[in-house]
Amino acid sequence: MREYELIYILHPDLTEEREAEIHARLDDILQRTNGIILLRDDWGKRKLAYEIQKLQKGHYFLLNYLDAGTANIELERELRLNADAIRFLTVLADEKVKDPAERIATAKVRAEEQARRREQREREAAERERRAAEVAGDSPRRGSSEEEEE
Amino acid sequence: MELVVKQPSAKKRKRSRLRFVRTKICRFCSDAEAELDYKEPKTLRIFLTERAKIIPRRISGNCAKHQRKLTTEVKRARHLALLPFTSSHS
Numbered sequence: 297m298r299e300y301e302l303i304y305i306l307h308p309d310l311t312e313e314r315e316a317e318i319h320a321r322l323d324d325i326l327q328r329t330n331g332i333i334l335l336r337d338d339w340g341k342r343k344l345a346y347e348i349q350k351l352q353k354g355h356y357f358l359l360n361y362l363d364a365g366t367a368n369i370e371l372e373r374e375l376r377l378n379a380d381a382i383r384f385l386t387v388l389a390d391e392k393v394k395d396p397a398e399r400i401a402t403a404k405v406r407a408e409e410q411a412r413r414r415e416q417r418e419r420e421a422a423e424r425e426r427r428a429a430e431v432a433g434d435s436p437r438r439g440s441s442e443e444e445e446e
Numbered sequence: 447m448e449l450v451v452k453q454p455s456a457k458k459r460k461r462s463r464l465r466f467v468r469t470k471i472c473r474f475c476s477d478a479e480a481e482l483d484y485k486e487p488k489t490l491r492i493f494l495t496e497r498a499k500i501i502p503r504r505i506s507g508n509c510a511k512h513q514r515k516l517t518t519e520v521k522r523a524r525h526l527a528l529l530p531f532t533s534s535h536s
Contacts, residue, residue: 303485303526344527345487346534354527358485385526387484 297362299334299390299399304375305354305383308341315355318378322359325370331363332396334403337410340417348382360389360403362396472509482515484522487529494520498530 302322306315319336326333339356348354361367368386375381393399474480482490493501493508493516500520503513523529 305526342528345524345530346527348527356526383526385522387522 297332297393297396298365298388299393300361300363300368301387301389302359302361302368302371303385303387304357304359304381305344305348306357307380307382308351308353308355310355310380314380318380319357321374322371325374326361326363326367329363329367329370331361331367332400334360334362334399335407335410336360337407338414340414351382354382362393362399470507472507472512474512474515475509482512482519484519484526484528487523490516490520490523490529494529497533 306318323333325331335358337358337360339358341353341355344352344354372384372386375384474482480489484490493506495501500517503510506513508516520529524531
């Protein structure tokens with residue numbers, strides 16, 4: 297078994313159902329090749345360092361899996377044919393995994409960690425939004441008062 | 447540095463020695479926890495110039511092994527748009 301890391305960037309404006317559909321298709325391929333999914337991480341929508349297909353943002357996903365080495369060709373073909381996937385990269389993380397069970401256990405710990413981080417990120421995003429709403433709520437009032445003065 | 451064929455004047459030699467400011471210890475060899483990973487563009491950014499070029503080994507002080515690692519990781523990060531290939535054009 298080998299451990300792989302697959303990062304793929306999806307179009308930022310997809311519906312959640314469409315995203316879930318793409319994930320499911322990748323999972324299907326892995327199931328067919330008897331691969332084991334260790335972890336799927338949602339990095340959220342990030343700003344791209346440069347424009348890709350005129351897009352400024354992308355939705356990043358990390359898929360960590362164990363496989364004998366047949367799945368990556370299929371996975372990459374799927375992503376290449378999918379117009380909603382704007383970039384992907386497969387990296388061989390470990391060439392010889394001796395104990396898959398141990399990997400699965402550590403992946404579980406990491407998944408929990410990531411869930412915690414995601415929660416925090418969401419909290420922070422909500423905070424930012426609230427602050428932005430406050431600022432937005434302030435400025436129109438100021439604008440209207442100026443108009444009244446005129 | 448020892449191989450000086452022509453003996454430069456004392457003034458010149460002093461200046462050239464002063465210009466060499468470099469970190470001599472590879473920070474990834476001395477710190478076991480510090481690691482290079484394409485998923486962490488923040489740490490990779492330290493080794494890029496403002497124009498997003500990779501800083502050479504003779505300036506960054508990385509050892510050969512870690513400089514090689516740095517190059518592959520930066521290139522991976524660039525492909526995933528986590529790092530720029532260059533500063534934005536205007």
